[in-house]
Amino acid sequence: MNRRLFLQSTAAAAATPLMALEQAAERLDVNFATGPWPFRDLPKLDGDSLKQRGITQAITGSLEALLTRDIAAVNARLATACTESGGVLLPAGALHPLLPAWREDLRRCRDEHAMKVIRLHPNYHGYTLAEPIFAELLDAITDAGLAVQIVVQMEDQRTQHPLVQAAPVDLKPLHDLLKVRPKARVMVLNANAAMITTALRGCDSLWLDGAMIEGVGGLENTLKAWPAEKLCFGTHAPFFYPESSLLKLVESELSGTLLTALTVDNARAFLG
């Protein structure tokens, strides 16, 4: 096939997803972050950079929260950064349940910073989802009327800095925890396809993002086994190139309705 024939034959295939993307009025990224990464100088992405990529809002955590003990200051800086974004960045505050007085951090997230989401990093903070402290934390966040994001992994274990290795969070306990907590709004970020089909199997009340869902047609394949109203668009930027998740929307064959669900409606339902 020569170049001209290739362009002609692929034009229709490429045009369909582009047209479907054009139909949506907004796009909400559920997996964005600010702050420095200890091991690499990440691109300086902000609300304007996201808007240039067609992302109109982003639930935003702080990378500082992984290793900083003064979580209250981290959350305050995050709130300021989000305010300065003019509403593009929606703050997801951090809680560390092994720190003294973590409930005060929760109170400040809700009452002082008007946050709607808490983002947890169990593998960097040193607890598992099977421990009582996690159930206590989940209940406290739910009682406060907030939603919770659990980041299962930040990066491939094979490429982590040898002195700071964090295995992915074991998600198996979530199934039983959520069964008895119907009011909890929980989203898992950065789950991969294997986790979705094993540890998360049957966790139908849970939301996921697609940042680490891999394989050709990955989103399309995930939706064969996962409810369409529970999968969200998430970039894991600036750690990942945001174009990765944007192009996944093009690579998979998704209807306009599905695209709207993935990029807007499902995230709105999670936010409550």
Add this chain to the structure above:
Amino acid sequence: MRESDLLPRMQKLMNPKFRIWDLHCHLSGVPGLTPEERLGQLLRYADRVGIERLCVYMGMKWSQDPSPDDFRKQNDEVLRAIAKHPDRAFGFVTLNPKHVPESLAELERCVANGPMVGVKLWVAKRCDGPEIDPLIARAAELKAVIFQHTWFKTTANYPGESTPDDLVALAKRFPKVPIICGHTGGTWELGIRAIRDQKNLFADLAGSDPTAGITEMAVRELGAERVIYGSDCGGRSFASQLAKVHGAAITEAQKQQIFHGTLRSLMTPILQAKGIQA
């Protein structure tokens, strides 16, 4: 932002002026009962993201240390797949340096006397030892593109899995033979540094997470003329790997070089020798 701005943005992202050849594709991790069906599926997705040609290697079921019968079977599957789509796919022959005579025979069957244009070496045996030399020497005579998988894993490599350092040792013995450093070592900040001074080594961007900065560092340290786009599909999405180039803060000319120029320059000698138009 008006949503009508999105279409031109995505069109720019998938700029059809880019010619894209994918260095690193497999028949595993994709649905289909036959090799032909699986390559057809890969092409269906490739069409959606603007990829023109796929380099395909390894069969429908892999083994880390394939016997001669096994790698012949895998190569047969690739031959079947590319025969169905000769205008869209190139085949690379899978060899095992633990079985040198059989691998040399397979090189003759698939490249010298067959349609394949490259060689794939995986994780059966580390590539720093001299056992592999006859395979490299014959592949070079045939002008075949040579691809060696590498990783620097924090969690420890497989026993036979090469690192970029191992590949540098091999490349020093064949300084005039271009060799591709598969995955750029995975932990790319190490891999790029490892191969930087060995000018006959080329960086394959495929098969690691789309961590921001990989392509910028590769271009800064190696130059775009030593960097090649690949996906490692079907285990990886085309999207996440294309994003490493589309999303990188480099020039449009450098992106085109990575998407097509570097690989084409490596393939031109064998394509010309075989009379393949591409």
